[in-house]
Amino acid sequence: MTAVAVLTPTRTAVLRRRIRIVVAITITWNVIEAAIALIAGNIASSAALIGFGLDSIVEVLSAAAVAWQFASPTPEKREKVALRIIAVSFFGLAAYVSVDAVLSLTGLHDPEHSPVGIAIATLSLIVMPFLSWFERRTGRELGSASAIADSKQTLICAYLSAALLAGLLLNSLLGWAWADSVAALVIAVVAVREGIEAWKGDACCATPVTMLTGERDAEGCQDDCCAH
Numbered sequence: 001m002t003a004v005a006v007l008t009p010t011r012t013a014v015l016r017r018r019i020r021i022v023v024a025i026t027i028t029w030n031v032i033e034a035a036i037a038l039i040a041g042n043i044a045s046s047a048a049l050i051g052f053g054l055d056s057i058v059e060v061l062s063a064a065a066v067a068w069q070f071a072s073p074t075p076e077k078r079e080k081v082a083l084r085i086i087a088v089s090f091f092g093l094a095a096y097v098s099v100d101a102v103l104s105l106t107g108l109h110d111p112e113h114s115p116v117g118i119a120i121a122t123l124s125l126i127v128m129p130f131l132s133w134f135e136r137r138t139g140r141e142l143g144s145a146s147a148i149a150d151s152k153q154t155l156i157c158a159y160l161s162a163a164l165l166a167g168l169l170l171n172s173l174l175g176w177a178w179a180d181s182v183a184a185l186v187i188a189v190v191a192v193r194e195g196i197e198a199w200k201g202d203a204c205c206a207t208p209v210t211m212l213t214g215e216r217d218a219e220g221c222q223d224d225c226c227a228h
Contacts, residue, residue, distance in 0.1 A: 007142070015142040019070050022135045023063040026154060029127060030056040030063070036120050044114035048167045048183040051097035052121065055160055055187060058089040059153055066150045075144070082146040083198050086153065090195025094188040101184035113172040121165040128158035149198045156194055160187050 007015075037053030040046070065085040069078040132155035139147025167183030170176040 012142065015138050016070050016075065018138045019135065019142070019144070019147050020067060022131060022138070023067045023070075023150070026063040026131055026135075026150075027060050027067070029131070030059045030157075033120060033124060034060065036116065040114050040116040040120070044117065046114055046117060046168070046171075047097065047101045047103070047181050048164050048187070049114055049117040051093070051101070051184045051187045052117075052124075052160055052164045054093050054096055055157060055191070058093045058191070059157055061089040062086045062150045062153045066146050069146055079144065079146045080201070083149060083201050086146070086149050087195045087199035090153075090191045090198060094191040094195065097184050097188040097191070101181040101188065105178065105181045114168055115172075118165060118168050118172070121161045121168065124161040125158055125165065128154055128161060132158065145201055149194075152194060152197075156190055159190065163187065 034053045034056035037049055037056060041049030041051075041053055062085070065082040069075045069082040072078050132151045135147055135154065136151035139145075139151055163183045163186045167179045167181075170179035
């Protein structure tokens with residue numbers, strides 16, 4: 001057996017400050033991203049692009065819930081409420097995107113080309129993975145289920161950026177208008193799954209670093225659940 005690695009009050013304060021910083025950056029980025037995506041999506045009648053803009057709003061709500069939680073001197077007491085807010089936001093996103101995608105598939109909406117949408121999806125695909133990694137790493141060490149859930153939402157934003165980019169490119173280059181709706185439905189399915197996990201409070205490795213070194217450290221887990 002090796003020494004026990006326990007979070008000190010000083011280290012805890014540092015980690016909480018990092019969480020507040022990363023959620024502030026996330027909120028700022030997603031407000032800008034949502035505005036651009038929703039405007040461009042309405043212009044192009046793109047269900048996927050509108051869904052992506054709504055996902056950005058969900059990410060703002062999710063990050064704001066975590067910011068509210070960590071504004072308290074005892075954030076652990078607010079964690080369950082924060083997780084509920086994140087979950088409800090996911091479900092609302094899934095409902096709206098599903099309806100809009102079905103309307104597009106039935107021909108009531110006809111998505112057009114959107115160079116602006118392609119650009120914002122590409123930028124998001126670059127920015128989101130880094131923000132997710134930083135928050136997940138910090139939340140894992142701190143043992144915060146809500147921070148880890150929020151980091152997963154941010155990572156989903158990166159995945160959805162890839163799906164959105166694929167749909168928009170297929171529509172622009174090959175004229176496959178249905179690809180836009182399929183990308184939107186992918187967004188809805190993923191949102192439901194993550195909403196359920198957040199509601200249940202599922203967040204792997206959400207235990208403070210108090211285990212024996214060698215069993216788990218600040219950078220890893222006993223299993224691979226947080227490696228994704």
